[in-house]
Amino acid sequence: MAIHLNLLHEEIQEQRQRQRDPLKLGMMALGGIGAIMLLYYLWNAYQTLEIKSHLTMVQRNWAKEEPKVTAAQKRSQELTGIINTTKILDGMIEGRFYWAPLLEKIARCVAPNTQLTALEGAVLDENKGIGLTIEGVATGREPRAAAEDLRQLLMEQLAASYHDVKVEFKTLEDLDTLANLGGANMPMARYTLTVSFNPNGTSTSASPAPARGARK
Amino acid sequence: MTTPKFTKDQIQKIALSTIGFIALLYVYSSFFLGPLNKSRTTMTATIQSLEAKLGSSKSELTKAAKLEQQAGSATSRYAALKTLSPEGAPIAWFPPRMKSLFANQQIEKANARLETSAPYKQPELSGWTKYTWNIEIPEADFAMLGKAVAQLENSEPLLAIVKLSIHEIPNSPEFQQINMSATTAIIKR
Numbered sequence: 001m002a003i004h005l006n007l008l009h010e011e012i013q014e015q016r017q018r019q020r021d022p023l024k025l026g027m028m029a030l031g032g033i034g035a036i037m038l039l040y041y042l043w044n045a046y047q048t049l050e051i052k053s054h055l056t057m058v059q060r061n062w063a064k065e066e067p068k069v070t071a072a073q074k075r076s077q078e079l080t081g082i083i084n085t086t087k088i089l090d091g092m093i094e095g096r097f098y099w100a101p102l103l104e105k106i107a108r109c110v111a112p113n114t115q116l117t118a119l120e121g122a123v124l125d126e127n128k129g130i131g132l133t134i135e136g137v138a139t140g141r142e143p144r145a146a147a148e149d150l151r152q153l154l155m156e157q158l159a160a161s162y163h164d165v166k167v168e169f170k171t172l173e174d175l176d177t178l179a180n181l182g183g184a185n186m187p188m189a190r191y192t193l194t195v196s197f198n199p200n201g202t203s204t205s206a207s208p209a210p211a212r213g214a215r216k
Numbered sequence: 217m218t219t220p221k222f223t224k225d226q227i228q229k230i231a232l233s234t235i236g237f238i239a240l241l242y243v244y245s246s247f248f249l250g251p252l253n254k255s256r257t258t259m260t261a262t263i264q265s266l267e268a269k270l271g272s273s274k275s276e277l278t279k280a281a282k283l284e285q286q287a288g289s290a291t292s293r294y295a296a297l298k299t300l301s302p303e304g305a306p307i308a309w310f311p312p313r314m315k316s317l318f319a320n321q322q323i324e325k326a327n328a329r330l331e332t333s334a335p336y337k338q339p340e341l342s343g344w345t346k347y348t349w350n351i352e353i354p355e356a357d358f359a360m361l362g363k364a365v366a367q368l369e370n371s372e373p374l375l376a377i378v379k380l381s382i383h384e385i386p387n388s389p390e391f392q393q394i395n396m397s398a399t400t401a402i403i404k405r
Contacts (some may be wrong), residue, residue: 021226024234030240037244044249055259058266069273072280079280079287084340086290087399089297089374096376100366107358112346119382 018119040166066143097123097130097199101161106134109153113140113181129164139179143189151193162197263306300374301403306330306347314351317371321364323356331397342400348378354392355385360393374401 006012008127014076018024099121110116116136124131134154138146147169170192222230302309311328318326331348335341353361361382368375378395 013352020231021365026236028235030237032287033237034240037240041244041248041252044252044256048252048259051256051259051263053342056265058217058270062266062270065270065273069269069276072273072277076276076280076283079283079291081340083287083290086297087345088338088340089344090293092376092401093373098366098369099377100369103358103362103365106240107362117384119380121380123378125374132241152326 026190028093048079088133095200102130102158105157105161106154109150109157111146111149111153113146113186114138114142114150129198130162132193134184134193135191136193137175137179137188137190139181139186139188141186143173143187145172150191154193154195157195158195162199165195165197168194169197298403300332300372303403303405306333306345306402310347310349310402314349314364314368317368318353318364322360323353323364324356328351336401341401343394345404347400347402349398349400351396351398352394353396355388355391356394357390358382358392361392372400375395375399 016053043208102121106116106119114136115138118135120131120133122131123129136147136150138144140146140148151167151169155165156164158167172189172191175188175190179188180186266341306329306348309405310330314328315326318324329350329352331350333345333347336344336346365377371376375398378396381395383393385391385393
């Protein structure tokens with residue numbers, strides 16, 4: 001068997017050593033990883049550019065829509081304000097008390113033998129009702145009965161239109177003076193009536209005042 | 217199996233390569249991929265918010281159109297109520313208006329005096345002011361007064377009489393002296 005002598009042993013070892021040089025291998029690995037990273041970065045950059053173009057499109061659409069939307073929102077706000085204000089004003093209009101029909105009713109109740117001298121009326125706080133004070137004189141054979149007739153008639157007339165009607169005498173006193181009624185002298189009585197009622201629940205509307213006025 | 221033995225030089229090179237790799241990773245993530253991802257996230261969020269706005273804008277426009285239709289009667293009613301308040305200070309036009317209203321009902325003497333003016337408590341009426349007037353009629357027949365009050369209540373929907381006082385005039389029993397307190401809602405000009 002022939003003997004083989006490897007005369008290039010050292011060179012081959014050096015070459016092998018160069019091939020397994022960790023720095024070289026590391027640089028190659030780094031280069032490979034770097035290339036992968038670059039590709040990944042480029043892919044991401046491409047996606048980002050796509051997103052950016054989508055964003056530009058959306059922004060353009062929004063720029064077109066925004067003035068319309070702002071105007072619509074402003075108009076909606078304005079309309080809502082108008083609706084709410086009108087609702088409240090309508091509530092005030094519908095909730096107010098009409099005095100003309102009341103004056104008509106009072107005038108209807110005044111008989112020839114009674115006379116009103118003063119009427120004070122006010123809407124109670126927070127529209128809780130109406131309060132009236134009626135002063136007057138009554139005459140006849142029974143002036144107190146005439147005053148009572150007026151009270152009952154008032155009660156009846158007001159109850160037809162309003163709620164919780166109360167008509168009460170605050171004072172009722174005989175007077176010394178006599179009144180001439182139909183040519184005859186009759187005794188007189190002075191009265192003060194307090195009236196209270198709640199107008200809510202029954203709709204009242206202003207109507208022309210009575211043809212016949214209250215005697216005063 | 218033999219494990220590769222590294223020389224000192226080789227170990228140094230491996231360490232250097234590792235440091236280089238870490239530096240590369242840091243630079244890559246901090247200066248390249250990080251900002252890119254950040255801008256992408258920001259843009260995506262902006263797109264989402266804009267698309268949501270665009271989506272809601274359609275419903276907003278539809279809502280406004282519907283509201284416009286529904287508010288037709290309210291707007292015309294509001295315009296009508298606004299016309300009840302002419303231009304200028306109310307104290308300049310309200311008393312003459314009352315005077316002419318009562319004069320049309322054969323009540324020649326009627327004086328309206330401003331008592332108070334105050335804003336409304338309701339926020340919806342922030343554009344309106346509540347005026348309280350004292351209307352004095354020194355002499356009127358009861359029947360005429362009734363007609364005049366009816367006319368006043370019908371022609372002035374925003375006016376509400378809150379107090380009414382009728383007294384006989386001692387020497388003229390056919391006439392009465394009237395005093396009333398009325399409130400009106402008047403738009404701020």
